[in-house]
Amino acid sequence: MxxxxxxxxxxxxxxxxxxxxxxxxxxxxxxxxNCGEPKQPHRACSSCGYYKGQRVFTPTES
Ligand SMILES: [Zn+2]
Structure with missing residues (x-):
């Protein structure tokens, strides 16, 4: 058991x-x-908006 x-x-x-x-x-x-910034794993990068080689969202400030 x-x-x-x-x-x-x-x-x-x-x-x-x-x-x-x-x-x-x-x-x-x-x-x-993509940009080498530290990010949370399994989340889109907050500074460049990329995840798995694709742009998921466009970062507002750059
Ligand atoms: Zn990035």
């Missing part, structure tokens, strides 16, 4: 649920292949 070996303790369970942990776990940064 696929079961967890140990019951998760109250403190461990509650730590997982704290909202502030989410920002710390994934300090997400990747580099845009």
């Amino acid at each position: 696929a079961n967890p070996r140990r019951k998760i303790s109250k403190s461990k369970r509650d730590k997982r649920r704290t909202p502030w942990m989410k920002g710390l776990e994934h300090p997400s940064l990747s580099v845009c292949p």
